[in-house]
Amino acid sequence: RTTLMMRNLPNNYTRDxxxxxxxxxxxxxxxxFVYLPVDFxxxxxxxxxxxxxxxxxxxxKFKCCFDAFSNWKLRTTKVCQVTFSDRDQGLKANIKRYRNSPVMHPSVSDEFKP
Structure with missing residues (x-):
């Protein structure tokens, strides 16, 4: 398994x-693959x-680095939790999931896309 979910990210963090x-x-x-869902x-x-x-x-290594991570670029008290993604695993599965998603519409800025 290679796809991880990072929880408790600062809400004002961007994909970049x-x-x-x-x-x-x-x-x-x-x-x-990196996807940070956004409330449009x-x-x-x-x-x-x-x-x-x-x-x-x-x-x-990733879990050791980011599970309990709190050294954010922005001021926040959030502490990251890292778990395996429950839904999709691997690049191909993630591409398949988001390929026809509304988030991939041309009107959506690239910064909000996976």
Whole structure:
């Protein structure tokens, strides 16, 4: 299993901020899918994200780094929890899930897409 769910992210975190965090913590090139769902009406994140790692051997390192993580770029008291995604596992499954999703519509900004 390679797809993880990060819970308790700051709601004002963006996908780009999360990608920067992943890279800063040593995971650049170690993931091939990141999706941070957004509440379009409020214009903020829902407080969780899905990350697919390129190899299952990275899961333990990822969990050690981000489970109980609280050193956010923004001021918040949120503490991250990392679990396996219950729904989809792997890049192909995630692509299949979101390929025809409304979030992929051309009118949706790239920053909100997986």
């Amino acid at each position: 901020m999360l990608v920067q965090l992943l890279d800063r913590e040593g995971f650049a090139g170690s993931y091939d 009406a409020r214009g903020c994140g829902l407080g969780y994200a899905f990350v697919n790692l390129v190899d299952a051997s990275l899961v333990t």
